[in-house]
Amino acid sequence: MSQRFAARTSIEQVEEGKELAPKFDSHGLIPAVTTDATSGELLMVGYMNAEALAHYWSRSRKVLWHKGATSGLVQTVKELLIDDDQDCVWLKVDIAGGASCHVGYRSCFYRRIPIGETARPLEFTEQDKVFDPQKIYGDAPNPTQL
Amino acid sequence: MSQRFAARTSIEQVEEGKELAPKFDSHGLIPAVTTDATSGELLMVGYMNAEALAHYWSRSRKVLWHKGATSGLVQTVKELLIDDDQDCVWLKVDIAGGASCHVGYRSCFYRRIPIGETARPLEFTEQDKVFDPQKIYGDAPNPTQL
Numbered sequence: 080m081s082q083r084f085a086a087r088t089s090i091e092q093v094e095e096g097k098e099l100a101p102k103f104d105s106h107g108l109i110p111a112v113t114t115d116a117t118s119g120e121l122l123m124v125g126y127m128n129a130e131a132l133a134h135y136w137s138r139s140r141k142v143l144w145h146k147g148a149t150s151g152l153v154q155t156v157k158e159l160l161i162d163d164d165q166d167c168v169w170l171k172v173d174i175a176g177g178a179s180c181h182v183g184y185r186s187c188f189y190r191r192i193p194i195g196e197t198a199r200p201l202e203f204t205e206q207d208k209v210f211d212p213q214k215i216y217g218d219a220p221n222p223t224q225l
Numbered sequence: 226m227s228q229r230f231a232a233r234t235s236i237e238q239v240e241e242g243k244e245l246a247p248k249f250d251s252h253g254l255i256p257a258v259t260t261d262a263t264s265g266e267l268l269m270v271g272y273m274n275a276e277a278l279a280h281y282w283s284r285s286r287k288v289l290w291h292k293g294a295t296s297g298l299v300q301t302v303k304e305l306l307i308d309d310d311q312d313c314v315w316l317k318v319d320i321a322g323g324a325s326c327h328v329g330y331r332s333c334f335y336r337r338i339p340i341g342e343t344a345r346p347l348e349f350t351e352q353d354k355v356f357d358p359q360k361i362y363g364d365a366p367n368p369t370q371l
Binding site: 159187 | 235243270281304307309337350
């Protein structure tokens with residue numbers, strides 16, 4: 080699948096060119112930042128393999144960023160961008176159901192780290208969950224790794 | 226430095242708690258997504274070590290996210306958030322000088338990957354650079370790796 084992409088031949092090509100020449104990490108993945116296409120809010124940071132990226136680029140008009148078959152939290156990709164050195168992508172998505180996070184919040188980033196001279200507890204920025212993960216996922220394994 | 230952070234003891238603690246218990250990767254780094262505090266635009270995705278994260282949390286009110294001493298492209302951190310499983314942080318910053326990207330653009334994400342049935346060239350979303358990297362960086366090594 081990765082042969083769909085251009086080989087990385089020069090810094091100028093990678094930074095200034097119009098060829099898609101993405102860099103995948105040692106696990107074959109590229110970070111994917113997802114924001115809400117309407118509000119601009121940061122929703123989640125995930126990882127994509129070459130097949131997934133090629134899918135958006137050249138496979139289908141029906142572009143979906145599957146969050147997992149269990150939850151049904153499907154996101155529609157409205158716009159896809161790549162960064163200067165082509166080792167990170169940005170997806171602007173519509174979130175069906177209003178939630179993106181498996182914990183039940185709209186965004187995965189629902190806690191603020193207070194900035195200051197004293198280390199203080201995290202502050203919740205979302206008061207209520209959009210859904211109850213226990214009802215949606217039941218006993219399915221939690222993706223969070225300790 | 227990492228002993229400033231809580232140990233990761235349970236999924237509930239990590240996802241629902243108010244303790245900062247970040248997970249660093251095998252290189253001791255955590256991804257840091259940077260957005261413009263005013264416009265919400267995604268500017269860059271970088272990586273932070275434990276010392277840098279502790280700096281924002283508990284060290285100083287003068288919080289700066291240094292993009293590098295050469296360019297002088299200093300960003301002021303206005304807000305800092307962490308995601309559900311605490312393995313990614315989100316920095317909302319003010320960008321002095323109006324540019325965040327070492328190539329000279331406002332955002333690192335200045336190229337769109339067209340979505341569709343046919344693989345097409347990248348499309349530039351920013352027409353003009355904010356600064357000339359040759360003037361700013363001169364012969365300094367380019368951070369982009371092939």
